[in-house]
Amino acid sequence: MKCEHCHERSATLHFTQYTHGYKHGQHLCHTCASDLGLIEANDHYLIHDLLSDLVKMNSALANNQRRSSAQEIKICPTCHMTYTQFVKHYKFGCKDCYETFTSELEPVLKRVHNGNTAHVGKVPKHRHPHISKQQQIKTYRDQLKSCIESEQFEEAAELRDMIKALEQGESIAEEDE
Known part of the structure; x- marks a missing residue:
């Protein structure tokens, strides 16, 4: 897919903006997103890092399951999702899952986000x-x-x-x- 701004480079980023209840999506290349001030110029995120952390998380979960088969399995009280189901689909069932599985997610988020666990976001x-x-x-x-x-x-x-x-x-x- 081509960048919607320059129509030259491949779009590598997708931005979604909600304005007055309407959703507007835009596919941009890294250069145009940087020029428009949507990201910082040196802000790169390697998908390899994310995927390797997900694989590590999956193998760590398998090891934990073998070690703690007698331990109680955490289940989200709202949607009844288990952490195993999350690892299988990489999607939580509801907002309460984040709170329920905080202890399991914190080490993964620290690795993926260079030690940060709080989202501060980007600001124009x-x-x-x-x-x-x-x-x-x-x-x-x-x-x-x-x-x-x-x-x-x-x-x-x-x-x-x-x-x-x-x-x-x-x-x-x-x-x-």
Whole structure:
């Protein structure tokens, strides 16, 4: 399939966008996607890495099944899918499967995503500073909550001040617009 933007190179990426309830798909080559700001220029993901991790996951599952035949098998309470069924089809049955099988998925996701287990996503370049600041505030608030629960009030006060400074800087930037 050819790139829908340049009509020269093969389309290697598919982007889906939902606008006002309508789905719009676009097939692009890596170069055009980079030029349009949809991905970073040096953002490559090798399918070989994904496939090798899936094979490793499958063989690890087989080894675990042999070792733990007497152990209780996890089943999603909503859709009743087992982890074995997921490995067979590589699709979960519902949103609750992610929570049910977190312990099995975390090592695989770390390998596939270079050690990251939280999705932070891609942000258009013109929105990056604003969203990055909001993510930082959220991270500080999570740390603040943890500090308060563990009664580390000095650290909590520092985090509170950092949050306040970020929020004030954000409102100043919005007033300039």
